[in-house]
Amino acid sequence: MLNEALYGKKRAMAKIVVAMSGGVDSSVAAALLKEKGYEVTGITMEVWDREALPGDRTRHSCYGPGEEEDIEEARKVAQVLGIPFYTFDLRQEYRIEVLDYFCHEYLLGRTPNPCIRCNRMVKFDALLKKARDSGLEFDYSASGHYARVEYDQSKPRYLLKKARDRAKDQSYFLFSLSQEQLGRSLFPLGSYTKAEVRKMARALGLGVEDKPESQNFTGTGYSTLVEAVAKSGPILDRRGNVLGQHRGIQFYTIGQRKGLGISAGEPLYVIGIDPERNAIVVGSKEEVYGDELIASKLNWIAIRQLQQPMEVKAKIRYHHKEAEAVVAPLDKGKVRVKFEDPQMAITPGQAVVFYADDTVIGGGTIERTES
DSSP states (O other): OOOGGGTSSOGGGOEEEEEOOSSHHHHHHHHHHHHTTOEEEEEEEEOOOTTTSTTOOOOSEEESTTHHHHHHHHHHHHHHHTOOEEEEEOHHHHIIIIIHHHHHHHHTTOOOOHHHHHIIIIIIIIHHHHHHHTTOOOSEEEOOOSOEEEEETTTTEEEEEOOSSTTTOOGGGGTTOOHHHHHTEEOGGGGSOHHHHHHHHHHHTOSOTTOOOOOEEETTOTHHHHGGGOOOEEEEOTTOOEEEEESOGGGOOTTOOTTOOOOOSSOOEEEEEETTTTEEEEEOGGGGEEEEEEEEEEEESSSSOOOSOEEEEEESSTTSOOEEEEEEEOGGGOEEEEEEEEEEOOOTTSEEEEEETTEEEEEEEEEEEEO
């Protein structure tokens, strides 16, 4: 539910830009805001470098040749709603902030989350700056994310909370947003389920109610972005014995079992990636589990800073179940996270996000694991 107290002005006066992707979620978000009396403008961004994925026609991804069709679908929805619609070229910003970052992290043996990076640096920053620079005036921005924002006057801070539809909750992807970004962001779908959103889209005749969801940030898989710099190397066990050859460390992640190309008396999993030796380390399933990690690049939302150990529920991957843990401050802005029970495949480069009930306390980037 939208909180009018956040706006500081009457509803009819508030101007809102909605980041529209051509999908059902952002389309319904725009429709809901217009229905409530706001002055709504649809905006979208071009990010696909047409030279990057030649010949591929995969759709329904954040980055790829289906972008042109998605933009046209967003434009059609804007026409149905009777709202202005603008497209902005952010290919350079996306290349620098997301693609280059993504490739750099993989070559260092880490597994990055491009969606989190894109949200903070592009969707909730560069896109809005470019919209303002073009002459658009707006008070708030909105998107089709499933999450909620509330203002806690006692702190005082903006709080990021889980969506009503827990199966679709996307607060994990938004943990890196700053207080300023949260204070200017609206998530109209936070109180609805996905089924309700599709039903509304159908009732409004938006034409996108049955459109499949984007599953990845690139439809061809991340390998198309790092293939050119692949360098083979050894697959080792814990003792340093060579068991085989890998095709490039960027094609592997912690916990991976399939595609190793080696045979052994028991199933083997990737338990370590060593960029200095250009090596993949494998071990048993038990060795994939760990109960501690060190995280850096922290962003705190519900608190200003972590002063002492705190009991939280920590999530180390979007599809990973939250687990009981204690997060404790370390020097240089880092934290140590100690889990009550060992977790499978704690992966450097991924995000760890801390929750208290339905509220995001904060989160950071996993730097390394500790046994």
